[in-house]
Amino acid sequence: MADVISYREAVAEGIAREMRRDPAVVCLGEDIGAAGGVFKTTVGLRAEFGPGRVWDTPISEQAIVGAAMGAAMTGMRPVAEIMFSDFLACCWDYLANEIPKVRYMTGGQVTVPLVVRTANGGGLGFGAQHSQATENWAFTVPGLKIAAPATPADVIGMMAAAIRSDDPVVFFEHKGLLATKGEPPPPDHVVELGHAAVVREGADVTLVALASMVPVALKAADVLAGEGIGAEVVDLRCLVPLDMSTVLASLGRTSRLVTVEENPYQGGWGATLVSVVADEGFALLDAPVRRVAGECVPLPFADVLEEEVIPTVDKVVAAVRGLAAY
Amino acid sequence: MDPAELLAAYEQMTIIRRTEKAAHDLFLQGLVKGTTHLAAGHEAIAVGASAALRPGDYVFATYRGHHHAMARGATPEECLAELMSRATGLCRAKGGSMHLTKASTGMLGSYAIVGAHLPMAAGAAWSAKLRGTEQIAVAFFGDGATNIGAFHEALNLAAVWKLPVLFVCENNLYMEYTPIADVTAVPRPAADRAPAYGIPGEVVDGNDVVAVQEAVARLAGRARAGDGPALLEAQTYRHFGHSRADPAAYRPAEEVERWLKHDPLDLARGRLAELGVPEAVVTEAAERATSLVHKAVEAAKAGPEPDPREAMTDVWADGGAAWRT
Ligand SMILES: Cc1ncc(C[n+]2csc(CCOP(=O)(O)OP(=O)(O)O)c2C)c(N)n1
Numbered sequence: 001m002a003d004v005i006s007y008r009e010a011v012a013e014g015i016a017r018e019m020r021r022d023p024a025v026v027c028l029g030e031d032i033g034a035a036g037g038v039f040k041t042t043v044g045l046r047a048e049f050g051p052g053r054v055w056d057t058p059i060s061e062q063a064i065v066g067a068a069m070g071a072a073m074t075g076m077r078p079v080a081e082i083m084f085s086d087f088l089a090c091c092w093d094y095l096a097n098e099i100p101k102v103r104y105m106t107g108g109q110v111t112v113p114l115v116v117r118t119a120n121g122g123g124l125g126f127g128a129q130h131s132q133a134t135e136n137w138a139f140t141v142p143g144l145k146i147a148a149p150a151t152p153a154d155v156i157g158m159m160a161a162a163i164r165s166d167d168p169v170v171f172f173e174h175k176g177l178l179a180t181k182g183e184p185p186p187p188d189h190v191v192e193l194g195h196a197a198v199v200r201e202g203a204d205v206t207l208v209a210l211a212s213m214v215p216v217a218l219k220a221a222d223v224l225a226g227e228g229i230g231a232e233v234v235d236l237r238c239l240v241p242l243d244m245s246t247v248l249a250s251l252g253r254t255s256r257l258v259t260v261e262e263n264p265y266q267g268g269w270g271a272t273l274v275s276v277v278a279d280e281g282f283a284l285l286d287a288p289v290r291r292v293a294g295e296c297v298p299l300p301f302a303d304v305l306e307e308e309v310i311p312t313v314d315k316v317v318a319a320v321r322g323l324a325a326y
Numbered sequence: 327m328d329p330a331e332l333l334a335a336y337e338q339m340t341i342i343r344r345t346e347k348a349a350h351d352l353f354l355q356g357l358v359k360g361t362t363h364l365a366a367g368h369e370a371i372a373v374g375a376s377a378a379l380r381p382g383d384y385v386f387a388t389y390r391g392h393h394h395a396m397a398r399g400a401t402p403e404e405c406l407a408e409l410m411s412r413a414t415g416l417c418r419a420k421g422g423s424m425h426l427t428k429a430s431t432g433m434l435g436s437y438a439i440v441g442a443h444l445p446m447a448a449g450a451a452w453s454a455k456l457r458g459t460e461q462i463a464v465a466f467f468g469d470g471a472t473n474i475g476a477f478h479e480a481l482n483l484a485a486v487w488k489l490p491v492l493f494v495c496e497n498n499l500y501m502e503y504t505p506i507a508d509v510t511a512v513p514r515p516a517a518d519r520a521p522a523y524g525i526p527g528e529v530v531d532g533n534d535v536v537a538v539q540e541a542v543a544r545l546a547g548r549a550r551a552g553d554g555p556a557l558l559e560a561q562t563y564r565h566f567g568h569s570r571a572d573p574a575a576y577r578p579a580e581e582v583e584r585w586l587k588h589d590p591l592d593l594a595r596g597r598l599a600e601l602g603v604p605e606a607v608v609t610e611a612a613e614r615a616t617s618l619v620h621k622a623v624e625a626a627k628a629g630p631e632p633d634p635r636e637a638m639t640d641v642w643a644d645g646g647a648a649w650r651t
Contacts, residue, residue, distance in 0.1 A: 026456060052456070055487070057483065058479075058482055058483060058486065060479035060482065060483055061479075062445055062475060062476045062479045062480075063445045063448065063476070063479035063480055063482070063483040065445075066442065066443075066444070066445020066446050066448070066449060066476060066479075066480065067445050067446070067448045067449030067452055067480075067483060068449060069445075069446050069449055070384075070386075070434075070445065070446035070447060070448060070449020070450035070451075070452070070453065070463070071449040071450065071452050071453040071456070072449075073429075073434055073446070073449075073450065074384060074434075074449075074450045074453040074454070075453055075457060076452075076453045076456060076457070078449075093439055093442055093476075094442070094445075097439050097442065098437065098439065098442055098446070100641075102427075102435060103640055103641065103642075103643070104420055104640045104641055105417060105420050105421045105422075105425045105427075106417050106420070106421055106425065106427040106429065106435060107415075107416075107417035107418030107419075107420045107421065107640060108418070108639070108640040108645065109417070109427055109428075109429040109430075110427065110429050110434065110435065111643045113643070142641060142647075142649065143641050165643075166642075166643030166644075167642050167643050194651055240649050240650075241648065241649060241650055241651055242649060242650040242651070243650070243651050244650050244651060245651045246651075276650070
C-alpha cells in the first residue's frame with residue numbers, strides 16, 4: 001500500500017476491507033459501480049467485487065435506503081450511498097421513522113445493521129442544496145449512530161466499525177476533506193464508534209470539533225499557540241455515541257470550552273454538548289462556553305459569502321481570545 | 327385448495343374476524359388505548375396469500391395489519407395483549423396495534439407511514455436473491471399507498487433488479503375518508519400502474535380466499551423462478567370505518583350492503599358446501615375459533631403491565647438505549 005492515502009481513497013479502501021472479510025456486505029447507490037461514485041469514493045469496488053455486490057440504483061433515494069433496510073433485516077450488511085447529504089431529505093422517512101424505530105417498536109425482534117454513507121458539508125461552492133452540513137438532522141432522531149471522520153485513517157477505521165455494527169450508522173464523509181491525505185492505517189484497523197480523540201493537547205481551552213472543523217480547530221490552535229494560548233483539540237468523530245467522557249476530562253484540564261460546528265447554530269450538535277457540560281461539568285468551567293457555528297442562513301454560493309457563513313480559523317481564534325481573557 | 331385446506335383457511339379467517347371484534351369491544355371498554363385499524367372484511371387476502379407462501383417467506387404489512395400478523399403465525403392472545411399494553415404482547419407493548427410484528431415467522435412488521443414498507447420488501451427480496459435462497463417477500467398495502475412515491479420507487483427498483491417480491495394491494499375503495507377514485511388518475515389504482523414498470527398487474531376478488539390463494543401461488547411461483555415482481559390488486563371492503571374514530575358515514579348505504587353480502591367468510595362457507603363439506607363440520611370450526619378467541623381475550627387481559635424500565639431498552643442491538651458515554 002502507498003505511504004499516503006487520500007480521504008477519498010480511504011472510503012473505498014475502508015469498504016473494500018470489509019467486503020473482503022464479510023460476504024454479507026453489499027453496496028448500493030447511484031453511480032457507485034463502474035463510475036466509481038460522483039466523488040470517486042467507490043472506485044475499484046465494482047471491479048473487485050462485481051455487480052453482484054456493488055449495485056447501481058435508479059435515482060430513488062427512498063428505494064435505496066428502504067431496500068437497504070429490508071436487506072439488513074434479513075441477513076445482509078448493506079452499505080447504501082446517498083450522493084449528497086442534502087438528499088437525505090428525500091429518504092428522511094427511512095432515517096426518521098423506519099430504520100431507527102423498528103427495533104424498538106418490535107420489542108427487540110429486528111435489528112438493522114446497515115450503513116448510509118453520504119457526502120456532507122460545504123467548502124466546494126456547490127450552493128445551498130448541495131453543501132449543507134446535515135449531521136444535525138440525524139442527531140435529532142434516537143436510534144441512529146452517527147459517524148463523521150476527519151482523517152483517512154479514521155475513515156477506514158470507522159468504516160470498519162460502522163459496517164460491523166449491528167445498529168444502523170449514518171456515515172458522513174466530508175466533501176471538503178476528500179482530497180486531504182494521511183497515513184494509511186494497518187490492516188484490520190478499527191476505530192470503535194463513540195471514542196473521541198484528543199488530537200492536540202493544550203492547557204487553556206478545549207476546542208471540540210467534528211469532521212471538516214477539526215483541521216480548522218487545529219489551525220486556530222497553531223495561531224493561538226503563537227499568542228501563548230494552549231488549545232486542546234478534541235475530534236469528536238461520532239455524534240452518537242457521544243463521547244462526553246473525553247470532553248469532560250479535557251475540560252478538567254482546561255476549564256474553557258468552545259465548540260466548532262459547521263452546521264447552523266440553530267439546532268446544532270454543540271447545543272446538546274454544552275447542555276451536558278452545563279448539567280454535569282459546570283464546576284469544571286472558569287468561563288462561559290462559546291459555540292462557533294454556521295450562520296442560520298442557507299449556504300450561499302460565492303466563496304466570500306460562504307466564508308462569511310461557516311466557521312473559519314479567524315472566527316475560532318477570535319472566540320478563544322475573548323474567552324482566554326475572561 | 328382441497329376441502330381440508332379450505333376448512334383451515336375458513337377457521338383462520340374466523341379467528342381473525344373474532345379477534346377484530348374482540349379488539350373493537352375491548353376498545354369500547356377502555357382496555358385498548360390509541361387507535362385500531364380493523365381489517366374485518368379483508369381476511370381472505372391475508373389468509374389466502376399466506377396459504378400460498380412458504381414458512382421462510384417475508385411479509386410486510388401496514389397499520390391495518392392484524393390479519394397479516396395472525397395469518398403469519400401471531401396468536402390472537404399475543405395480538406390482543408399487545409393492543410392492551412401488556413408485557414406479554416407480541417412486541418412487549420412497545421408497538422401497539424399499528425406495529426404488530428412476528429419476526430420469527432418472517433412477518434417483518436407493520437408500518438404506519440403509508441407506503442414506506444414497499445422498498446423494504448424489495449430489499450428483503452434482494453437479500454433473498456443475494457443469499458440464493460428461494461424466499462420471496464410480500465408487501466401488503468392499501469389503495470391509497472399507490473399514490474405515494476415509495477410505491478413507484480419500489481416497483482421500478484424491483485422490476486429492474488428482477489426481485490422476487492409481490493406487491494399486494496388491498497383495494498377497499500377508500501383511503502381514509504376519500505374514495506380512491508376521486509384522487510387517482512387510473513381506475514384500478516394498483517393494477518393499471520403495473521404496465522409502466524413492465525410487470526404483471528392482476529386483479530382478483532380479494533374476498534374469495536381461493537381466488538387469492540391461486541393468484542398469489544401463481545405470482546409467487548414466477549418470482550421464485552427468477553421472473554421478477556408482480557402487482558396484485560385484491561378488491562375488498564372494510565367492514566368498519568378507517569380507524570376507531572371513524573363511523574364511515576361517507577359510504578353510500580347500498581354500497582355497504584352490497585359488500586357486506588359479499589363477505590369473505592360467507593363466500594368460504596359457500597365454497598365448502600360446494601366441495602361437500604358438511605355444514606356441521608364448518609360450524610364446529612367456527613365454534614373452535616370463537617372459543618379460542620374467547621380464551622385469548624381472557625389470557626391477554628390477565629397479562630401484566632410492562633416494567634416501566636422497559637422504556638429504556640431495545641434501541642440498540644446490545645439491548646440498551648445509551649446515546650453517550
Ligand atoms: C405518509 C403518510 N401520509 C398520511 C398518513 C395518514 N394516513 C393513515 S392511513 C391513510 C389512508 C391510507 O389508505 P390506504 O392506503 O388505502 O389503506 P387502508 O387504510 O385503506 O388500508 C392515511 C392518509 C400516513 N399514515 N402516512
